[in-house]
Amino acid sequence: MSSSDPLPSAGQEASPGSWETYKRLLAYVKPFWLAFTLAIIGNVIYAGASTGMAAAMEYVIKAIENPTEGNRLLLTTIIVGVFALRGVGTFMSQYFINYVGRHVINALRTDVFHRLLTLPSRYFDDNASGRLVSKLTFNVEQVAEATTSAVTITLREGLTVVGLLGFMLYTNWKLTLIFLAVGPLIGAVVSYASKRFRRISKRIQGSMGDITHVASESITGYRVVRTFGGEDYERQRFAEVNDRNLKQSLKMASTQAISVPVIQVLVAIAIAALVWTMLAPDIRDGMTTGQLVAFITAAATMAKPIRQVTSVHAKIQKGVAAAYDVFETIDEIPEDDPGTYAPERVKGNIRFEDVAFRYRNQLDNVLEGISIEIPEGQSVALVGKSGSGKSTLVSLLPRFYEYTGGEIVIDDHALRDYSLKALRAQIALVTQNVVLFNDSIAANIAYGALRDCTREEIREAARKAHALEFIERMPEGLDTMIGDNGVMLSGGQRQRLAIARALLKDAPILILDEATSALDTESERHIQEALETVMQGRTTLVIAHRLSTIEKADRILVMDNGRIIESGCHDELLAAGGAYAQLHQMQFSEQA
Structure with a gap:
């Protein structure tokens, strides 16, 4: 489940509070409309019961002034009935909104994870794994806050405010208008707080990603950290990102702490104005003492829901900022996969035709003018110093990166003609960094x-x-x-x-990227025998630093600065006395 509504690109100014983000969240709620409706009904019941409590004050005064058996029974029935209704409303609103919220989180988390599985390699080059994990965990949980407790409080207390205002207008519309005079001031405070909450929320999410990133690096690389005495450095790194998160969280808390009492004081001023005004006979309009008490009770009762609605605004703004960030990941363009050719099994004839490649942010090509023809079943070894382009070249074959010039062909079909799934099904990969x-x-x-x-x-x-x-x-x-x-x-x-x-x-094509680098001499001998067996009948590309492991390769290509500078079998290249012979001599001297 995902929504196709576009969001602004990363380069544009983000507007997390925009209607677009709300709309996309609502699209996730739509499949659970029945539970959401039941939650709204629960909130209506709760709001009605809260309004009923204020209205019941009129009957309380009557019962006190005239304590008959009927009045006593009526009053006790009202009290029990109102609280029972509030209980039913609270259960329905909290359970069903949580049901919807957790399903929305499940769907969002699934969409983000599914999108991550389809994104190109460059996305993972640009984004640290810790920050991506933070999106899946922390950011999505912030959306949960906005779609569960925040929505519950907003609906429940918002409907309570509406119900109480309705009762007050019905009782005395003149007094109600006086009470509502502070409404614009409350609105201005809420608007300012909302913008500040949203801005700070984005910073908190960024700092949480930094915390996850630094922590995951330190935990994963704990041996290097301890061996090289990096504990103090890692403590400093973690303290910096943790303190940044703390500062932003305190800013959020201070904004929330200031806005709530300001709104409460404004409501108190409105209630005080009511009390002062209602003593004027022309405003009172012949209201009984019971009606007056009920009216004041309704106005006073409104202070709590108004306070809760404004205080929950922080959670809503956090959730919307988080949702925007989550939707940004969902909107990332997946790997380009236009190909439809999907053979059961290729023969393994590979051809590189003047292939060039450069990374997005680099001006110079990493690979230039690569032209190789590898017949099926042949083994080709790539050698050269670090950074010469060996690993980049073999990573073009499964299309982890898209070559920027020339063409790569397998069995007379261009690489882009193959569907990614079918192409990668033809390739087995063993790398130096085993996963x-x-x-x-x-x-x-x-x-x-x-x-x-x-x-x-x-x-x-x-x-x-x-x-x-x-x-x-x-x-x-x-x-x-x-x-x-x-x-x-x-x-x-x-x-x-x-x-x-x-x-x-x-698979018919085998890529061995430093496959024997982690092995001791005894293991390497065994593995070399196994690899020679498995390479038979397969087209194999081998990257090796230790030249002793590739002496039996059908062809050896020597690379330097992204180009092939020598090609031939082991004996031919030694006899030529070029770059390969120098590499061989250097390694032979070291071993000796």
């Missing part, structure tokens, strides 16, 4: 689209990756939970699970 999930070993090997693989297929993939030897030593074998990002495993074990995952996928 594992807080799940069992089996679930990590048979991840995503592989989850329907049999237990035997999972075991076979683990065996080929030389992972079965350590898996069988685990307390629960394949069902062992491995912790957050495989924290229970060594670097080599994590790498072998990633290789097992790639083996299980059995």
Whole structure:
């Protein structure tokens, strides 16, 4: 469920209080109209009962002046009836508005998460993970405040004000107009407070994102923090963002604390003006003592709902600012996926035709004039110093980034002709930075689209990756939970699970980005054998710093500054005495 109403772009001045944001929130409420209607009915019952309490004061005075059995019975029945009605109204309004609110939050959170799964890589490059998590947690909860307790109080107390005003107009319209004279002043205070609440709320949301970001970095990288004595630095970073959040929160609290008593004083002035005026006989219009007391009670009773409605404005403005921020993420443009070609399995003939690429904010190309032809089943190794463009080149193949010049072709079909799902189904990927999930070993090997693989297929993939030897030593074998990002495993074990995952996928194209970098010499020998097996019959692109691991590649490409400067097999490049021979000599000297 999502709404297609557009919002201003990030570059424009945000107007979180605009009707557009309210409209989009209402679109999320629409499927739960029955529960919302019941909540409104509950609020009407509560407001009616509150008005009835003020009106009942007339009968209280009558009963005091004339304490007959009938009056006593009537008065006690009214008291019990009014409070019973208020109880029913309170339950209906609170339960059903919370029902609607939590469903809206569930839908919003789902929409944000689903959109995050479809956004291009550049979005994640531009936005820290901590801030994105903050959107899903803190910001969406702020919307919950606006759609549950805030709406309940606004409806319930707002209807109470309307009911009491109606009773007062019915009783004496002249006195009511005097009471309403302070209305514009109250409106001005509320308007000023609303704008300030909204502005501060946006800053609080930004500072909460910073808190989540700094905390998640410190927690994830705790080993580096402790090894390099970064505790004081991290404390300072956290203190800065935490203090910023504190200052904004205190500004919010001070605005709220000032606006509420100011409004209360204004209401008190209006009530005092009433009391003074109603003693004039021409205004009183022959009202009985009971009617006068009922009128004053209604005016005094109104102070509490007015105070609550104005104090809840902060929550509403927080919620609207948060909703605007959440909708901004939902409105982000997903990955471009115009292709429709979806073959069952490609052969794996890959061709790069004068390919160029640059990141959005860079003037110079990161890759320039890349032309390679890789026949199916051939292995090509990419070598070169860090920053030469190796990883960028292979990340163009699954379209994590869109190349800005030239063309990439697989089996005579341009990369953009393939649907993203079909394209990525043809590629298995093992990177230096292994990503594992807080799940069992089996679930990590048979991840995503592989989850329907049999237990035997999972075991076979683990065996080929030389992972079965350590898996069988685990307390629960394949069902062992491995912790957050495989924290229970060594670097080599994590790498072998990633290789097992790639083996299980059995894709025709294989990308190995520093796949053996985390392995010790013994493990590397085993993995190298496994990789040589799995590379047979597959088109493989290998990135490696250790040249000893790619000596058997069909072709080796040497990259420098985003260009291919040498191409050939291991022996040819050594004989040529160029850049590859220098790299080889350098590594050989270091090993020696």
